Amino acid sequence: xxxxxxxxxxVHELHGVRRTDDYAWMREVDAPETQTYLAEERAxxxxxxxxxxxxxxxxxxxxxxxxxxxxxxxxxxxxxxxYYPRTPAGEDFPQVVRRPVDGDETxxxxxxxxxxxxxxxxxxxxxLQMVSPDERVLAYSVDTVGDEVxxxxxxxxxxxxxxxxxxxxxxxxxxxxxxxxxFFYTVHDAAYRPYQLWRHDLSTAVADDELVLAEPDERFELxxxxxxxxxxxxxxxxxxxxxxxxxxxxxxxTAPPRCVEPRWPGLSYHVExxxxxxxxxxxxxxxxxxxxxxxxxxxxxxxxxxxxxxxVPARTxxxxxxxxxxxxxxxxxxxxxxxxxxxVLPLAAGQPYDLRSTPAAGTIRxxxxxxxxxxxxxxxxxxxxCPPVWSDVQLATGVxxxxxxxxxxxxxxxxxxxxxxxxxxxxxxxxPVTVVRRRDVALDGRPxxxxxxYGAHESCFEPNFDVSLLSLLDRRVVFVHAHVxxxxxxxxxxxxxxxxxxxxxxxxxxxxxxxxxxxxxxxGTRIATRGSSAGGLLQAAVFSQRPDRWRAxxxxxxxxxxxxxxLDQTVPxxxxxxxxxxxxxxxxxxxxxxxxSPFDNPPAGPRPDLLVTGAVHDARVMVWEPAKWVAxxxxxxxxxSPHAQFRCELGEWAHFGPTGRYAALAYxxxxxxxxxxxxxxxxP
Numbered sequence: 001x002x003x004x005x006x007x008x009x010x011v012h013e014l015h016g017v018r019r020t021d022d023y024a025w026m027r028e029v030d031a032p033e034t035q036t037y038l039a040e041e042r043a044x045x046x047x048x049x050x051x052x053x054x055x056x057x058x059x060x061x062x063x064x065x066x067x068x069x070x071x072x073x074x075x076x077x078x079x080x081x082x083y084y085p086r087t088p089a090g091e092d093f094p095q096v097v098r099r100p101v102d103g104d105e106t107x108x109x110x111x112x113x114x115x116x117x118x119x120x121x122x123x124x125x126x127x128l129q130m131v132s133p134d135e136r137v138l139a140y141s142v143d144t145v146g147d148e149v150x151x152x153x154x155x156x157x158x159x160x161x162x163x164x165x166x167x168x169x170x171x172x173x174x175x176x177x178x179x180x181x182x183f184f185y186t187v188h189d190a191a192y193r194p195y196q197l198w199r200h201d202l203s204t205a206v207a208d209d210e211l212v213l214a215e216p217d218e219r220f221e222l223x224x225x226x227x228x229x230x231x232x233x234x235x236x237x238x239x240x241x242x243x244x245x246x247x248x249x250x251x252x253x254t255a256p257p258r259c260v261e262p263r264w265p266g267l268s269y270h271v272e273x274x275x276x277x278x279x280x281x282x283x284x285x286x287x288x289x290x291x292x293x294x295x296x297x298x299x300x301x302x303x304x305x306x307x308x309x310x311x312v313p314a315r316t317x318x319x320x321x322x323x324x325x326x327x328x329x330x331x332x333x334x335x336x337x338x339x340x341x342x343x344v345l346p347l348a349a350g351q352p353y354d355l356r357s358t359p360a361a362g363t364i365r366x367x368x369x370x371x372x373x374x375x376x377x378x379x380x381x382x383x384x385x386c387p388p389v390w391s392d393v394q395l396a397t398g399v400x401x402x403x404x405x406x407x408x409x410x411x412x413x414x415x416x417x418x419x420x421x422x423x424x425x426x427x428x429x430x431x432p433v434t435v436v437r438r439r440d441v442a443l444d445g446r447p448x449x450x451x452x453x454y455g456a457h458e459s460c461f462e463p464n465f466d467v468s469l470l471s472l473l474d475r476r477v478v479f480v481h482a483h484v485x486x487x488x489x490x491x492x493x494x495x496x497x498x499x500x501x502x503x504x505x506x507x508x509x510x511x512x513x514x515x516x517x518x519x520x521x522x523x524g525t526r527i528a529t530r531g532s533s534a535g536g537l538l539q540a541a542v543f544s545q546r547p548d549r550w551r552a553x554x555x556x557x558x559x560x561x562x563x564x565x566x567l568d569q570t571v572p573x574x575x576x577x578x579x580x581x582x583x584x585x586x587x588x589x590x591x592x593x594x595x596x597s598p599f600d601n602p603p604a605g606p607r608p609d610l611l612v613t614g615a616v617h618d619a620r621v622m623v624w625e626p627a628k629w630v631a632x633x634x635x636x637x638x639x640x641s642p643h644a645q646f647r648c649e650l651g652e653w654a655h656f657g658p659t660g661r662y663a664a665l666a667y668x669x670x671x672x673x674x675x676x677x678x679x680x681x682x683x684p
Contacts, residue, residue, distance in 0.1 A: 002641050003040035005631035006033075012564070015587045019600065021564065023631050026624040029616060038616065038627060041646040048645050052673040055682055059471050059669035064662055066408050066467040071661070074378065074390045074404045076368040077101065078131055083111070091115055092660025093124060096138075111157060117142050123652035125150075125659045127172050131157075132180035133230060137202065139183050141170055146617040146654035148192065152185055154202065165206050167198075175226035175233045177253035184212065184224050184233055184248070192572040192619045194222050197235050199253060213246060213257060218575035226250065227273035228325060229372045231280070232300075234271055237263070240457070240499075240579030245271045247282070247303070260284070260303045268293075273300065274325035276347050283311070283323050283330070290314035292491050295323055295332065312345070319491030324366055327373040329395040331366060335460070338420065338432035338489045340364060342379065344395055353398050355379060359386035361420040361434050363462040378403065384436045384463045384479070385416040408467060415439055416473060418463065423482075423516045429497075431509045432489060434463050434481040441476050448526035448551075448679035449478040449517055455486035455506040456534035457580060458495035468668035475681045478522050484509035484538070500582050501592050507541040514542075514549050525551065526679045530671070532556035533621060533655065540598035540629065543610065547603040552678035554671060556613040557621045557655055560629040562597035563590065565622075572619055599629050602636045607643065609678050611671070615649040623648065645674075 007022040026034050073085035073094070082101055085094040093114035099107045111131075118124035127141035127150035136157055141150035152167040152174075167185065171194040175184045182201050186194040197213040200206060213235055215222040220237040227234060233248040235257060244263035249255050260271055260282065269286035274297075282303035284296045295312035298304065312332065314320065319335040332343040340363055342355040357364040362383030367390055369377045375395055382388040387406040393399070417439045422430040441447050450472060454461050463481060472479055483489035486498025486506040498506040510529065518524025528551055531539045536558025543553045559565070563584050569575050582589030594600055610633070614626035626646060634641035647670075658664050676682040 002044050002634060002644070003037060004634070005037060005627075007635070012567075014567075014584070015590050017590075017594065019563070019594075021628070022635070023624075023628040026627050026631075027622075029623060034624075038623065038648045039650060041627065041630070042648045042650060045645045045647045048642070049670075049674060052670075052677065055673040055676075056666070056669045058684070059672055060662075060666045062471050063468045063665040063669060066411060066470065067661060067665070068407050068409060074367060074380075076370055076378070078370045079133070079135055081135055083131070087661060092662050093118070096129060109157075109160075111138055112140060112155070118144050121145070121652050122663070123654065123659060125654060127170065128152075128174050130174055130176060130183075132176050132183075133178060134180040137163075137180060139174055139176070139185075141174075141185075143654075144652065146615065146652050147619045148654065149188075149619075152200075154183070163202070165200075165202075167200065167206055167209075173223045173225060175224050175250075177233070178230055178250040179253075182253040184235075184253075186222055186224055191218070191570065191574070193218065193576060195220075197222055197224055210254075212248070218569065219578065220244075221576060228370070229273050229275065232273040234273075236270065238268075239576060241266055241268060243268045243270070245269065247271070247300075258303075261305045270322065271303070272323050272325045274330065274347075275327070283325060284308060285320055285323050287492065291493065291496075292316075292318060293320040295320060317491065319488070324369070325372070326369075326377065326395065328375070331377065331395075333365065335488070335491060338483055340460070340462070342366065344393075344398065346396075350396065355393065355398065355400075357381050357383070358389075359383035359418070361418040361463055362386055363464070365462075382463075382465045383418050384434065384465060384469060384481075385413055385418040387411070387413075387465045406465070411467075411470065416470075423513045425505075425509050425512045427505075427508075429485070429505075429509075431485070431513060432483045433513055434483070436463075436469070436473065436479040436481070438473050438476060441473075441478065443478070443521040445520045445523065447476050447478050447522050448681050449480055449522040449528070450675060450679070451480045451482055451510065451514060451517075451527065451529040452535075453482040453484050453510050453513075453529070453531050453538055454533075454535035455484040455498055455509070455538050457486075458488035458492065460488045468665055468672065471669075472672055472676070475676060475683060477676070477679060477681050478517075480513065480517060482510050482513040484513070486534075499580055500589070503581070503592065504596060506538055507545060507596065510538060510542050511546050511549060514546075518549075526681075528552040528554065528675050528679055530554040530556070530675070532558075534559060536560070536621070536626075537562070537598065541596050543608070544598050544601045544603045545596075547605060547607045550608040552609040552611070552675060554611045554675060555626070556657075556671075557615065557618055558598070558612065558626055558629070559621050560597070561599040561625050562593050563600065565625065566593065571622060599625075599632060602633055607633075607637060607640050610644045611647065611674055612644070613647045613649070615653040615655070616651075617649075617653055618655045620655040 010024040069089035071087040075082040075084035081098045087094040096112040121144040138155040141152045152170040154163040171188045187196045199210045219239040224235045236245040245260040246257040272283040280300035294314040296308040298307040321333040324331045330345040367378040367380045390404045391400040536555040539555040584590040614623040630646045
């Protein structure tokens with residue numbers, strides 16, 4: 001039988017509503033009682049799934065066989081050297097390798113061996129890897145716990161040894177000065193919000209590092225990067241719908257930063273540096289006067305809004321996401337009708353043109369392109385059924401030449417089909433879905449299906465190739481990715497129509513997609529659904545709202561105690577998420593959040609099987625959220641309670657799961673074995 005959590009009621013009263021939390025004590029994660037309870041939950045999960053171990057081993061071996069023993073990634077040029085990732089045979093983690101531009105394999109140098117960084121830990125994650133402009137020092141940061149607290153280190157590439165100075169607590173993102181002597185990095189606060197920008201001089205001690213910028217407003221995160229031209233360091237503060245950008249001179253790193261345009265509510269913009277007609281220009285992608293964003297320019301010396309001149313106007317239904325500047329061309333990343341594409345704009349003579357995905361229902365994006373003065377860029381295309389293909393594109397002509405295609409041993413693309421469809425939601429909106437299946441599996445109402453969705457933060461989860469998915473498809477399960485509202489697949493409007501008071505659209509979209517599939521396309525009695533983090537909230541909400549629709553639900557690291565968490569400003573991702581979910585201190589926000597909060601709305605009637613995951617070191621969704629939710633679900637239906645299983649990770653583990661290539665496949669095999677058993681599809 002599952003563990004029974006002690007009930008110690010804590011009553012919260014707000015806006016005239018009394019809410020009882022029987023499991024608030026779980027917030028003390030380090031307390032012996034909580035640790036014991038979480039360990040009991042893991043033991044129960046392990047016992048419930050022990051009969052699946054042979055299947056997990058088989059699936060892991062099956063998935064691993066599709067990965068080349070030695071995996072070579074695509075190279076990118078920096079200056080005098082080219083760099084590329086390589087994962088040696090039998091290793092979980094990659095190396096970073098370089099050689100001179102005109103060199104060969106005999107001149108290779110292993111710059112960084114990720115496996116050597118983890119020590120006794122099973123987990124290692126790199127926050128950044130940035131080579132200095134003179135290519136003599138590598139800045140890199142490492143996390144061996146999973147809590148996304150990275151130690152920043154500097155490696156002398158001539159000797160292969162780390163410099164004595166390191167920074168203990170840093171976050172993602174960084175930028176080198178032009179002279180390779182200074183490195184800019186960000187630091188996060190106790191709530192894991194990046195809020196400070198610091199500058200480290202390699203010739204001085206870390207204790208002497210200079211604080212460059214600080215963001216006191218807890219709604220905003222501070223990030224940093226270097227322009228591709230190498231002339232500008234770009235720092236920006238960003239909330240969900242407002243931003244502010246500061247520019248630093250990479251050639252004079254001690255000079256004070258300059259603000260592009262002071263923030264005002266609802267103004268979002270990002271900046272890139274370019275040289276047009278001999279003039280240094282700030283390129284600004286902004287929603288000013290356009291909800292789906294437009295491209296404007298201004299002199300770099302006076303980049304404020306009063307100097308913005310339109311370069312590319314907005315187009316109805318087309319979302320402009322970013323601009324990448326090269327010496328003679330701009331590359332725009334755009335999106336419309338659920339699909340991304342690239343638009344190339346010559347800065348002198350020539351006509352603009354589009355680069356679209358070759359694979360059906362696929363994606364195209366710029367790969368890593370570090371060189372500013374270049375006539376060609378590398379793009380990568382893929383889909384759920386087409387492995388990644390990297391091609392060089394001649395910017396002047398648009399001609400593509402394939403450089404590399406990821407090798408997948410034993411895989412034949414012709415055996416699978418990926419297609420884009422649209423489903424009519426209950427309010428008349430068309431929801432794009434990507435349907436993936438074996439070509440010999442008919443959509444005739446008989447096959448089982450697994451749905452996946454996210455639907456938050458304007459994030460676009462692209463249809464990226466995944467070798468583990470083949471093990472699902474080969475067992476004649478249809479995989480459906482529902483691009484529900486709250487994400488960004490259909491532009492900014494798609495996000496706006498799935499956040500705050502409109503959040504219910506995210507949940508109803510997924511239910512409507514499932515109902516559509518059950519109406520003659522798949523077996524309506526064998527539909528499972530899966531999602532993680534905010535997507536885990538989505539799974540928890542549809543579990544409560546339509547428990548009859550699902551055979552099984554997988555909610556990974558789910559954000560489920562919506563009201564309580566959004567009232568606690570000490571919890572990571574609270575204050576800067578008010579613009580996503582709402583601020584429950586306001587009565588109207590409290591009302592819509594309480595209406596769907598899974599912790600506050602357990603389902604009525606029969607329930608499907610439920611698999612929940614969590615991790616004690618997760619810095620994004622605190623482990624007590626899934627733990628409390630599972631405990632409450634069991635308490636509200638003791639007869640069903642063994643059908644709720646909580647896979648709690650007690651050791652090193654990140655919000656996004658394991659980082660090693662084989663470890664990630666083993667985890668997927670675990671989830672798939674559980675799902676396939678529920679769908680009556682667990683077969684060789």
